[in-house]
Amino acid sequence: MRPSSSPSDGLFGAITSRGGAAAAVRDEAWLQAMLDAEAALARALAATGTIADGDAEAIAAACRAEDFDADAIGAAAAATGNPASPLARALRERVGGEAAAHVHRGATSQDVLDTAAMLVAHRALEPLLADLSAAAAAAAELARSHRDTPMAGRTLLQQAVPITFGLKAAGWLVALAEARDGLARVRDERLAAQLGGAAGTLSALGEDGPAVLAAYARELGLAEPTLAWHTLRGRIGELAGALGVAAGAAGKVARDVTLLAQTEVAEVVERTPGGSSAMPHKRNPVAAVATLACAEQAPGLVATLLAAQVQEHERAAGAWHAEWRPLGALLETTGSAAAWLRQGLEGLEVDPARMRANLDATGGRLGAEAVADALAPALGRTQAHELVAGIAREPGDFAAALAADPDVAARLGRARIGALLDPAAQLGGATAFADRALEAHG
């Protein structure tokens, strides 16, 4: 299992900031990403002949976050409204000499910060996608192992008809794999470099702007945008949406786990369960609970980022600055959900016997629909349904009650009733669908 939260995550981080994404959105990571943008700019300027290679390398060599004081840069940010200009000043000082004059050349603060945001997102997505993939793989393994394990399917939290645990786990697999694929697409296609200068014209670069932009994007390994997207924030919005989908997928699986782990259901248990501060007998499904806690923080953050798309003219008066924290928080909480879910699924113990016992607890009533369907040709669907529903509502053995009913008995013998009520006979395409999922994503 990959290292989760680090020892310096504070009081809540081990719960709300699990996984590698949290570290990837910290200040040090932002600082390095901003410096990477400055380095890439210098090299792009050299590649297009605007500055000398030596100057570019002198700048690039100085772009090491550990040599800068994030707090001092941050404090200076209050004057101009963002930390990119004090960083450029500090970088110029550090570079010194002639090369200093070429630091940040042609760029505006937002070029550096937006590019850094894309790099931060790209880097945070690496562990996040790995955790999502591992959680999907754990779901796939559960689907394979329990391909033929019958259990109660539940709708509106009521037992409905039999399914297999393999099908349920295959559903988890599909949700997680599709969410991962969606996020990976956004990462590959939509995370783009930003370079426009003060108002998107790259005016300081004369006619070289487009060429510098192309070289800069190549240098960074980010997509090259058609034009500067300082106030065209669809890229952020798409990323936010895909993260919200991933968080929701994780939350769905975790909700199922918490429900299956209920004392009264007890079909699964987390292998490394949490204890309780006071109750020795409890085996809390901490991983699933924490997954939900993290996942539930996502939709509000997505809404903030989507609302922030409405940005004025060539640089927004607030909506841009409103993105920084929510974007980091969204990557962090979605990453934490994925990391917790991975842990929870990798350690999930399944109790097929209990699944079977729960399935039988209604005395075969989950086969009521099958019996009604079998009676429908003779009695009419509505009448058949009502007859069987009436018998199902009475307590006691369902098979016996059916056999004792004259209207049923006239059409179905005991053996046929027994066959209809056998969960194994009611599984329909459960296995086939689970196999499809494993084939597609396993």
Add this chain to the structure above:
Amino acid sequence: MRPSSSPSDGLFGAITSRGGAAAAVRDEAWLQAMLDAEAALARALAATGTIADGDAEAIAAACRAEDFDADAIGAAAAATGNPASPLARALRERVGGEAAAHVHRGATSQDVLDTAAMLVAHRALEPLLADLSAAAAAAAELARSHRDTPMAGRTLLQQAVPITFGLKAAGWLVALAEARDGLARVRDERLAAQLGGAAGTLSALGEDGPAVLAAYARELGLAEPTLAWHTLRGRIGELAGALGVAAGAAGKVARDVTLLAQTEVAEVVERTPGGSSAMPHKRNPVAAVATLACAEQAPGLVATLLAAQVQEHERAAGAWHAEWRPLGALLETTGSAAAWLRQGLEGLEVDPARMRANLDATGGRLGAEAVADALAPALGRTQAHELVAGIAREPGDFAAALAADPDVAARLGRARIGALLDPAAQLGGATAFADRALEAHG
């Protein structure tokens, strides 16, 4: 221009429900979509040999919304929690005869409602995407017509450096076209048929489930899912995210228009402006205002749909039902934003003379950065910047003040100062970037 809101949109609909999406999410459209699902199911059952072709056609022939009473079906929905079961009952009655027994066969209510939701979304996206495309085309036309029209680029609502109106409109084009492309992708790849039966196993169809599902999806023109997605709601989440991005793109453009139309800026005016109930002199940019009003309703609805992804087991106890209204409202409000924006951009009058006048209103100070850059090699960047900033802050003619400053005069002659302050010389890649946008999306 396509017809916008219909005369029966009530008090607010002409403003908040413009465009074709509103009609596509109304009850009648949902009802027809549910019936289309039932018809497709019958035909899929026939195609796979489960029922006779004649029965399927008898069912399909009865699936006409105008023959059903939406209010009566809706009233009956309270008992079971959704309108699909009363509709199936009503359809059975209408079909009559032997075929009636095959209505809704193998399906569960959610199969019909989820499939209907996908059809409703697909149909609502048609006018919505057409309006987005038309708005993008209008932006492209503005970008072409004003390829060389200089105006002030504005950051933090302050004049910054010159740009062209062509570049600004090209940015609008990119935002709208990329949002449209994202939505179209979701429509084509992610809107899928739903068919799983009571708990996703299609148990009533025995081993034919997967084949019926494939035929059903083909019949509907929707994607075929790997397995039932009753509680795997990433498809809804992706659709919501893409709609939120589109609403944000429309909102960004409209915000710009309202700002450019301000009395004190007056660079654009809507050709068919709204009047005012009391103020004869006002020319309100009603289309842009309404676009913003509609766009700003999207993020909260997206958050609701993303949060609703956390659904229990095989059918959710509430979160599924929580999707119906927000999904319709989100399609409607995003569609309305697109329709208004199209109208606003197609009728936008641009005043290049006023743009030029505003650009000149600061006495050439938008060229301050260019002057400082020109002085930087000699004075050092920081000192050059501070010197020029000091001069820029004094009132009066900027060029004259620069020429009168001994530090400036020692390095730059009047002619050079004049050249540096000429907006046309500061446009950098404005035209090149606008051309790229037109090439990509025009």
Add this chain to the structure above:
Amino acid sequence: MRPSSSPSDGLFGAITSRGGAAAAVRDEAWLQAMLDAEAALARALAATGTIADGDAEAIAAACRAEDFDADAIGAAAAATGNPASPLARALRERVGGEAAAHVHRGATSQDVLDTAAMLVAHRALEPLLADLSAAAAAAAELARSHRDTPMAGRTLLQQAVPITFGLKAAGWLVALAEARDGLARVRDERLAAQLGGAAGTLSALGEDGPAVLAAYARELGLAEPTLAWHTLRGRIGELAGALGVAAGAAGKVARDVTLLAQTEVAEVVERTPGGSSAMPHKRNPVAAVATLACAEQAPGLVATLLAAQVQEHERAAGAWHAEWRPLGALLETTGSAAAWLRQGLEGLEVDPARMRANLDATGGRLGAEAVADALAPALGRTQAHELVAGIAREPGDFAAALAADPDVAARLGRARIGALLDPAAQLGGATAFADRALEAHG
């Protein structure tokens, strides 16, 4: 029980628009509220001597919604951006004569629409608060009836320690009553008349503005604001927040009900349960499910209304118009949640025997904490906790296992163990706290 949704609620209204609030936010209600504002204005103008009493009464007499064509007014609204100006025009025509000139005098469209919004909210809150109160009363009745019914307290969905159902229902009571009180406070203190004229100065009324405002507010039965709040939207924000709290309270209770009604828990059942389209044996807790469905739509709408507070200058360019639909939808969905919850709680059947059986299902393990506490003085807290936890984790009879453990046996006899494991001995202040709740809110 009060009438719930009307027969014309369409496909989904019986589920998502239950209760009286839905009708109170319909177009007809808005139209009447706008006319009520116009009538109140006319009477206020007469009361302050600006116009003749006869003219005021002529205007007021014409302010009947049934005489106006909402669709026609709505269609005309697209030109000016709101329906208040076409309504004023239509009202003038209807009034005719000299009095016509005094229609809408001194007012701006937003005065009429904002006042109407407050009236609509006030009127929608009446049934909403009644339903909340009735739901609270039903919870109180459950708390009284089951004052001494022991059941498992559950934390993280695991059985924890015994509580009473009385305490649980008392908690529901507190949540619902406090939410109701908060909403009632907002209604009484913060729903205010709006009257400012074009830009908040009531310029057309000269120096009479404040006096007219006071008379207008009195006439309407709404609070009198200090000044016009055209772009000061805290009132809307507070209303939204209080509705969001009420929806959350309803959702919490409903979540509990759905969990208690699970097949495997079966401690409650809704007396008028929903059936299922296909499964005769199911007794779906439709009221609780629908409550959740409605409650979960609230937070996103609240966010929209809070975000819309950021309004420009003296009238917003979009954010005001963005409030209309979400405000209605929020009142409707919260009201529907309250109406459903009332129905669900009023018809809730409780099964004390099943509660006791579930409590005993862990073989007394819910008393593990009590045993550990009793051993703590002798063994130390941590050691006592670990010892008991180890015994609890083994299957089999817990009391016997405790008695068989030498470390336990040395300190606690069988009788003491039995007493410690008796749920009745572990209830602490359950009854006292429930009584406090009944005293405060019952």
Add this chain to the structure above:
Amino acid sequence: MRPSSSPSDGLFGAITSRGGAAAAVRDEAWLQAMLDAEAALARALAATGTIADGDAEAIAAACRAEDFDADAIGAAAAATGNPASPLARALRERVGGEAAAHVHRGATSQDVLDTAAMLVAHRALEPLLADLSAAAAAAAELARSHRDTPMAGRTLLQQAVPITFGLKAAGWLVALAEARDGLARVRDERLAAQLGGAAGTLSALGEDGPAVLAAYARELGLAEPTLAWHTLRGRIGELAGALGVAAGAAGKVARDVTLLAQTEVAEVVERTPGGSSAMPHKRNPVAAVATLACAEQAPGLVATLLAAQVQEHERAAGAWHAEWRPLGALLETTGSAAAWLRQGLEGLEVDPARMRANLDATGGRLGAEAVADALAPALGRTQAHELVAGIAREPGDFAAALAADPDVAARLGRARIGALLDPAAQLGGATAFADRALEAHG
């Protein structure tokens, strides 16, 4: 001016975490608040005779955050799902001796964390409310100083009719003061102690539970709840709503400031404006921009907290844990908005001459409504409106054009026209309303 963000706020904190609330929600503050809860519990147990005074004081004396390792406690939190149990363990070790056994006695983790959340909120609200009050006072001062300064009222971003800057600033005052009052009410009435033990019964305290709760609440200076609110989260919801309203009020004022500070409007400037990394001539309204950036992050966080109200049974499986970060973030971002706004308003320079110039820029057209009103008795309202609108739309001097129109000239002489177009004559109740605001909140 009070100290704003500290030097250790990292890269973004000086912008997004200004003001004292940020420090009040940090881990150290949470840790101390948790320890304060433990100390209050010990003292309450002593006050009710459950434990000895000496033991209580020994515990209380150990409750100093600086003696605990937040990172270690946080790391241990992953096992149980919250940091309160490892903290209790660490506190027991630190206290030692007999008293150690009484640490955390009767409480559950959530008691300590919820109480800490309330203390954290209470303490964060102190600087937040102080900043809101100071911002309101600055608005009041502006309202007083510019009581008679005419300016253009603007609706839909178009000049509408004259107002005074005093009235605009008075509106800001009202919004800020009402938001502050709402928040103060929540602080005083709704921030409550939490003490319920494992499932709300305080079972370990036998019959002493209610008495201990009362003493505990007194000790903490928090409200005493009727019963444990472990899963009744209306208090959090109300706090969130009030914070969202306050953020919106700050955002509204800041939006106005950014609009007034536009280059083309230039009616205000921030006295300590931000520079720009590259543009020497710009005077960015950084405080207003940062206020908006902070305010716009609030609604999404409010939605998260409202959605998290739906909590299961006696302790939620995720929704509780989902509150911690958003609650802190919401206090922080709202506090930061208030701190920035205070700075912005305290340093706001107003330019009455420019206000007058902008007012005159339409050649008196803001008086068009007054002229139309004056003509209405003779011409009919609609005709008068259309006549004047037509004249207003023509370029050139408005007064002259009116006088030249025969229909106007027949009714109004030049002097009357001049009087009607005089802004000072059109101010209506501007001053009276501003005075009311100052009286109510100044």
